[in-house]
Structures are given as structure tokens and as C-alpha cells.
Amino acid sequence: NAGVTQTPKFQVLKTGQSMTLQCAQDMNHEYMSWYRQDPGMGLRLIHYSVGAGITDQGEVPNGYNVSRSTTEDFPLRLLSAAPSQTSVYFCASIDEGTGVGNTIYFGEGSWLTVV
């Protein structure tokens, strides 16, 4: 059971470039989300999905795009990278089943630097 897998772990982009952060989970969770973590701040929600074909915006969605074609995968696309998007990105999924209190599982993070 691999849990939540994110790739790449590290990436350097030039301003204006686009890229996709990949996220996959093998726990059959319906709910998945993307957060960014900046120094001195709590995690902020970028986008989330409550199931295949359904996505919605979080707190800081501008400059990012998502899709959910399968239950397992939830990629995050940076459309035109900006230095303000330098951050650590975390993908997460939530176990909505009974008895586990909505436990949230995180990937190990993707460190993105935009120069």
C-alpha cells in the first residue's frame, strides 16, 4: 500500500513555464486536495475534488488548474509559473469511511522554485 505518491519531489522552473505536479493514491479515496505551504504560514488549499469528474476551488486557486479523470489521480497544473508560486506543494486524500474519523493522508511534498 503506497498511500499518496507525489512527483517530482524537486523542480526548478523559469518564469512563464508550465508544469504538472502528479499525485496518485491507491486507497480508493474519493476526496483529494492540493495545498501549498509557505514559511510562517499554515497550509492553504488550492483545489480539491470530491470524486472523479468533480473539482472545486480552494482558498488560493489562481494560476493553478486541476482535473480528476480517475479516482486515483489528481494532477496540479501550473499554467504560467511565477516567482510567487515558489512553495512546497502537498497532495492529500481523505478516508471518508466510518471508524477512522476522516483521517487525512499526505504525500511527501514537492519543492518548487520559480526563478
Place this chain on the structure above:
Amino acid sequence: KQEVTQIPAALSVPEGENLVLNCSFTDSAIYNLQWFRQDPGKGLTSLLLIQSSQREQTSGRLNASLDKSSGRSTLYIAASQPGDSATYLCAVRPRDSNYQLIWGAGTKLIIKP
């Protein structure tokens, strides 16, 4: 708008001490509150989850309490060890959210051998 605050931002204590980490939130209309641990270069691991109807949860040397009326939660770590060194974050799930969590910025804990 729900806000979550963790004070202090950093804490350094000698090994063996019992310690308390604090988390406060501005809106008592929450579904649950969770405490997480984050190690450098790693993702976050859920430590304890307290439902809004509960007062506390325990796991090993960890005990988390919740006082919704005052908007406060504490994470008590007994007999601290160097392996407890990490950043501890709390997050609340507002009652009107769709599994969304509102996060504190975390407390960086260093346990000195």
C-alpha cells in the same frame, strides 16, 4: 472567517520534560480538530483527531484536548524524547466545509538530548 493560531512558533526543551503545545481558533463551529507532525523534507502525519463532541484524545505519550467554547486545543507530550523533534501543526475542519481544513502555521519543537 476561521483563523487558527499556534503560539509559540518555536520551542526548545530538554529531553524528559513534559510539554504543552497550544492551538487557538476563532470560530467554535467546527466539525473536528486534528494535530499533525511534520518532519523536515517529509509530508504530514496525523497524530490525533478530536471530534467536536469530544474533550480529549490520547495516543501513547500524546494527549490532545479540545475546548470549543474558548476556541482552544492543547497537545500534551509526556516525557519528551529527541525523536519528538518536529513541527507540530493543528488544523480545524469548519462545520460548513466540505472536508476543507484551516491550518495553523505550526510550532517547531526541538528536544535537546
